[in-house]
Amino acid sequence: MASVTLENVTKRYGEEVAVDNMNLEIEDGEFVTFVGPSGCGKSTSMETIAGLTIPTEGSVYIGGEEVTNLPPKDRGISMVFQNIALFPHMDVYDNISFGLRLRKYDQEEIDERVQKAADVVQLGGMMDRMPEEMSGGQRQRVAIARAIVREPEVFLMDEPLANLDAELRVHMRTQLQRLHRELDTTIVYVTHDQAQAMTMSDRIVVVNDGHLMQVDPPLTCYNEPDNLFVAGFIGSPAMNFVEGQATEDGFTSTYMDTPFDPTNYGIEPGQNLTMGIRPEDVYLERDTHLAEEPSRTYEAVVDVLEPMGDEIFAYLLLDEDVEASAEGRGEGQLLISLDPDTVIAPGDDIEIVIDRSDVHLFDTDTGQAITHDILE
Amino acid sequence: MSTDTSDRRLLLRPVHWLETKSEAVFAYILLAPAFLLLAVIAFFPLVQTFRFSLLADETAAANPFGGFVGFENYAALLTGEALIPQQFLDPTFETPLLQQALFVTLAFAILSVLFETLIGFGQALVIDQEFYGRRWVRVAIIIPYAIPIVIQAMIFFLMFNPTVGFATDFMQALGIFGQNPLATPRDSFIIVLVADIWKTAAFMALLILAGLQSVDRGLYDVAKVSGASPWQQFKYITLPLVAPALLVAMLFRTMDAMRIYGLIDATAGCQTVPSMSCLVITALQETRRWATGSSVAFLTAVVIAIVVLIYLFGLRDTEAGVT
Amino acid sequence: MSGEEQHPDLEAQERAGQEEPELDRGIVEAWAARAISNPDRAYKATFYLATFFFLVTTLFPFYWLLMVALTPRGNLSDVGVLTPAGFNPGAFVEIFTRLPFHRYMFNSFLIATVATVLVLFVASLAGYVFGRLRFRGRNALLLSVLVTSFFPPAAFFIPLNRLFNTNIDALRPILSAGSLYNTPYAIFIPLSALYLPLSIFILMTFYSQIPDGLEDAARVEGTTRLGALFRVIVPLSAPGVATAGVLTFITVYNEYFFSSLMTDGRPQNWAPMLEGVLRFQGEFEVLFNLMAAASIVAVLPVAILVIVAQEKIVSGLTAGAVKE
Numbered sequence A: 001m002a003s004v005t006l007e008n009v010t011k012r013y014g015e016e017v018a019v020d021n022m023n024l025e026i027e028d029g030e031f032v033t034f035v036g037p038s039g040c041g042k043s044t045s046m047e048t049i050a051g052l053t054i055p056t057e058g059s060v061y062i063g064g065e066e067v068t069n070l071p072p073k074d075r076g077i078s079m080v081f082q083n084i085a086l087f088p089h090m091d092v093y094d095n096i097s098f099g100l101r102l103r104k105y106d107q108e109e110i111d112e113r114v115q116k117a118a119d120v121v122q123l124g125g126m127m128d129r130m131p132e133e134m135s136g137g138q139r140q141r142v143a144i145a146r147a148i149v150r151e152p153e154v155f156l157m158d159e160p161l162a163n164l165d166a167e168l169r170v171h172m173r174t175q176l177q178r179l180h181r182e183l184d185t186t187i188v189y190v191t192h193d194q195a196q197a198m199t200m201s202d203r204i205v206v207v208n209d210g211h212l213m214q215v216d217p218p219l220t221c222y223n224e225p226d227n228l229f230v231a232g233f234i235g236s237p238a239m240n241f242v243e244g245q246a247t248e249d250g251f252t253s254t255y256m257d258t259p260f261d262p263t264n265y266g267i268e269p270g271q272n273l274t275m276g277i278r279p280e281d282v283y284l285e286r287d288t289h290l291a292e293e294p295s296r297t298y299e300a301v302v303d304v305l306e307p308m309g310d311e312i313f314a315y316l317l318l319d320e321d322v323e324a325s326a327e328g329r330g331e332g333q334l335l336i337s338l339d340p341d342t343v344i345a346p347g348d349d350i351e352i353v354i355d356r357s358d359v360h361l362f363d364t365d366t367g368q369a370i371t372h373d374i375l376e
Numbered sequence B: 001m002s003t004d005t006s007d008r009r010l011l012l013r014p015v016h017w018l019e020t021k022s023e024a025v026f027a028y029i030l031l032a033p034a035f036l037l038l039a040v041i042a043f044f045p046l047v048q049t050f051r052f053s054l055l056a057d058e059t060a061a062a063n064p065f066g067g068f069v070g071f072e073n074y075a076a077l078l079t080g081e082a083l084i085p086q087q088f089l090d091p092t093f094e095t096p097l098l099q100q101a102l103f104v105t106l107a108f109a110i111l112s113v114l115f116e117t118l119i120g121f122g123q124a125l126v127i128d129q130e131f132y133g134r135r136w137v138r139v140a141i142i143i144p145y146a147i148p149i150v151i152q153a154m155i156f157f158l159m160f161n162p163t164v165g166f167a168t169d170f171m172q173a174l175g176i177f178g179q180n181p182l183a184t185p186r187d188s189f190i191i192v193l194v195a196d197i198w199k200t201a202a203f204m205a206l207l208i209l210a211g212l213q214s215v216d217r218g219l220y221d222v223a224k225v226s227g228a229s230p231w232q233q234f235k236y237i238t239l240p241l242v243a244p245a246l247l248v249a250m251l252f253r254t255m256d257a258m259r260i261y262g263l264i265d266a267t268a269g270c271q272t273v274p275s276m277s278c279l280v281i282t283a284l285q286e287t288r289r290w291a292t293g294s295s296v297a298f299l300t301a302v303v304i305a306i307v308v309l310i311y312l313f314g315l316r317d318t319e320a321g322v323t
Numbered sequence C: 001m002s003g004e005e006q007h008p009d010l011e012a013q014e015r016a017g018q019e020e021p022e023l024d025r026g027i028v029e030a031w032a033a034r035a036i037s038n039p040d041r042a043y044k045a046t047f048y049l050a051t052f053f054f055l056v057t058t059l060f061p062f063y064w065l066l067m068v069a070l071t072p073r074g075n076l077s078d079v080g081v082l083t084p085a086g087f088n089p090g091a092f093v094e095i096f097t098r099l100p101f102h103r104y105m106f107n108s109f110l111i112a113t114v115a116t117v118l119v120l121f122v123a124s125l126a127g128y129v130f131g132r133l134r135f136r137g138r139n140a141l142l143l144s145v146l147v148t149s150f151f152p153p154a155a156f157f158i159p160l161n162r163l164f165n166t167n168i169d170a171l172r173p174i175l176s177a178g179s180l181y182n183t184p185y186a187i188f189i190p191l192s193a194l195y196l197p198l199s200i201f202i203l204m205t206f207y208s209q210i211p212d213g214l215e216d217a218a219r220v221e222g223t224t225r226l227g228a229l230f231r232v233i234v235p236l237s238a239p240g241v242a243t244a245g246v247l248t249f250i251t252v253y254n255e256y257f258f259s260s261l262m263t264d265g266r267p268q269n270w271a272p273m274l275e276g277v278l279r280f281q282g283e284f285e286v287l288f289n290l291m292a293a294a295s296i297v298a299v300l301p302v303a304i305l306v307i308v309a310q311e312k313i314v315s316g317l318t319a320g321a322v323k324e
Helices: A042-050 A092-102 A107-120 A136-148 A166-183 A194-200 A218-223 A228-233 A285-290 B002-019 B023-053 B072-079 B097-128 B134-146 B149-159 B167-173 B185-213 B218-225 B230-257 B262-266 B276-285 B290-322 C002-019 C027-037 C039-070 C073-078 C091-098 C101-132 C138-148 C153-165 C185-208 C212-221 C225-236 C238-254 C257-261 C273-279 C288-323
Strands: A004-013 A016-026 A031-035 A057-062 A077-080 A154-158 A186-191 A203-208 A211-216 A240-247 A250-252 A257-259 A272-277 A282-284 A298-307 A312-317 A333-338 A349-354 A360-363 A369-371 B055-057 B065-068
Touching: A004 A042, A016 A042, A016 A057, A016 A211, A031 A042, A031 A194, A042 A057, A042 A077, A042 A154, A042 A186, A042 A203, A077 A136, A077 C212, A092 A107, A092 A136, A092 C212, A107 A136, A136 A154, A136 A166, A166 A194, A186 A194, A194 A218, A203 A218, A203 A228, A211 A218, A211 A228, A228 A240, A228 A272, A228 A360, A240 A333, A282 A285, A282 A333, A285 A349, B002 C225, B023 B055, B023 B290, B023 C101, B023 C138, B023 C153, B023 C185, B055 B290, B065 B290, B072 B290, B097 B134, B097 B185, B097 B230, B097 B276, B097 B290, B097 C039, B134 B185, B134 C039, B134 C238, B134 C288, B149 B185, B149 B262, B149 C039, B149 C273, B149 C288, B185 B230, B185 B262, B185 C039, B185 C288, B218 B230, B230 B290, B262 B276, B262 C257, B276 B290, B276 C153, B290 C153, C039 C091, C039 C288, C073 C288, C091 C101, C091 C288, C101 C138, C101 C185, C101 C225, C101 C238, C101 C273, C101 C288, C138 C185, C153 C185, C153 C257, C185 C238, C185 C257, C185 C288, C212 C225, C225 C238, C238 C288, C257 C273, C273 C288
Parallel strands: A031 A186, A031 A203, A077 A154, A154 A186
Antiparallel strands: A004 A016, A004 A057, A203 A211, A240 A250, A240 A272, A250 A257, A272 A360, A282 A349, A298 A312, A298 A349, A312 A333, A360 A369, B055 B065
16 A cells, blocks of 8 residues: 655657646545546556656655656556556466566465455456456456556556446446455556546546646536536536626526626626536426526427436527537537436427526636536 | 575666666667677678778788778779689670679579569469468478578589589580580579579568468458459459569569679689679689779679669659559 | 450350360360360469479479489489489488588587577567667668668678687687687677678567557566566567577578688588588599588478478568568
């Protein structure tokens, strides 16, 4: 167990900046997930922790000791890779025991620890299989066993579930959480899939363009996103954004306006604002009582319905003459989540209300969040 | 135990030191052995050879090199005034030596590569097929490639030896060869050519086979379904897909053929079939003209470079034609 | 295009079918007609004919060499094309008694083995760097490696000959003569360097195909970067390493230029096999049967290597070709 600290870490490849002045503290035993779109620098950040990449500037500490220039093998870490990276020329036993053998452990201890690690991931009786003879899920478990067998201080996982099918991914997700509880080790996890980040982590680190966007527990990122990027990236389907301006007495845009007192939030009239509304914070007019702080009603036309079974996603047009964009998320469009029993059909004219206690306001120009409710 | 580990640690210290270096420094350090070897054996001698070629010959003194003479050796070679033992190629002694060697080298390279490519392609097509016993047919066809040059030379030397061999009688009966072919430049040239084709067609076959094996077999099924005859399959699928590998193989073989020395030395001898590499050794060993030898060696490299450049330009054009 | 060509074939087939009953044709004509009616058969026949032709042309010289070797010395002028004149397997013993041919063989074998090991090691490091690392000057360095492989050995020979004949005092403790001439170093060092580029290219293509994740995994698990190279990348590139090794061994064993010029030809001075074969062209008489016998014996190591490694070489070269 150890803490991990990144201090002013910058990594440049020629002109291109992969990680820009990153500062981060990960505590002992924490499960922290780096999440962001591909190419955002999250993998590079992890590689600097692993020692596979030496940062151009800044320092990395593991367990309070500086490891910036230490090779990976001396950092007390282990890692699970996206492409699983089992050594194809070694059987399961040799793969799992590789690190122990390199460190010249006694044969007895190697056997014992390999057995224990294999039990944790339920790999009993497969010790002499070759990787090519195993399924994707089994290989993944071998890779995890190889990582835990050395009882590392820090456990790094780079998109470990990316190559698995959907069902297996959900299964492995719960397995990993259980594993974290059992091992009580610091886990640093990298994924582009916000669902994995939300479900498993103590804290998530949202990265974009080499910058930290927000470091908070998953629900905080979901309910109180620091900026437009986090608001749009966390949550599926993504938050609705309505671009508009501040007025003397509220927010106005082409299709939607909301009254509130801007002075409460230090908003100047005329300031460019973006209002963010999650699909589940919009209700049909007849369900107004479900909203904590209902807004006034808005009229809309149902464009497309996506029944998911446990809920229905409805793509609405806020005005007759709005042209629906291909992805259904353009100006004048609103995606809402409805109860699965709702009787509704495309083309219906409906009325909706918004829960003002869950409306987010962002400064469009800086992208920073201003408030996560507009109670008055 | 403790001494053991400390010894080990001492031993591994350079390896650990390497670990802390940046990727570029690490790369340069790992390249050091290769470039040390190349520097001593290739880069340094090349520069030296050029430097030597600008000096005068000293046939009598202990040091075989005299003073600086600039490009005089080259001029002497090109005008045919260089003092190297004359060869038999032109009995009238009128053709400048260098021209003879140049002619032998280029004619040999062109003819041998041409025939090797044709025969090698045929061989590759045969051993690319699936049939019973293919493994052994492959071995049999590839094996001449692995034959030491001296033995390749020995086989053909014996075959055309007037006492032992049968081939001379046969060729004489056809009216192609004269009395003692291994002492006649024209006949010896043909013998050396045939010997070279016999051995290196196998090398071409090997490289072309590698190209053929990487062709997606599914393409032939597509062609068959659309009704292509085997000849059409060859023309429209095999040939274009193998062409890049084929051209690279031909380039390498041309470079190699222009270095011909051993085969000649061990059969007809350098006096009978003077290739350019032969000339270097003759200048060195027969007359002790080291500087002249150096100029011939350097000229050989220049000729090869010119041929390679012509090739590369040709390659570029064909590639442009394809796309 | 192919559709148009199909038609004449079909017509020919029909015609041939109608004409079959006519029995007054010659055999050749009948075969030709059948071949036209059934092109596949014609291709098959061509294939077998070509295979037969290639087998005869490649193997006959070895067969005839054996005939010469088996012929007693007195009858050498009567060696047939297919049969020996007499039978004397003693030539295969005489080559070891008249000259220490085994010593020549050993010299060649040792030189080729040492050169192969040296080349594989040095080319592995360089192949790893060129195949897997990004650094400034990579292309220029790679080009300089490529360029050396196009110069003729003659262009290196004169300075090397001088260098190896120079007495170097530092070498005195290990070399009695003080110079490298007449030592195996004078042969395997130049040959290793000159055949290094080929192996670098083969290994470079192979090493570059190993996924990055495997190297990273090995390093995280506890190897150094060099450790990852030799424990993971090299074993996984086994076919490429085998190809490079076999090709290097064969080329060095077969080499003529440096092998014939860097020793004085005496076996105790590390003269390689080729000097042994040429020695039978002795001072007093030319021992043709012994030359033939020695050649056959000297071919065996490389012939066995080809038989064993043939499949590896082809697949190794194929894998390289795919990348290019």
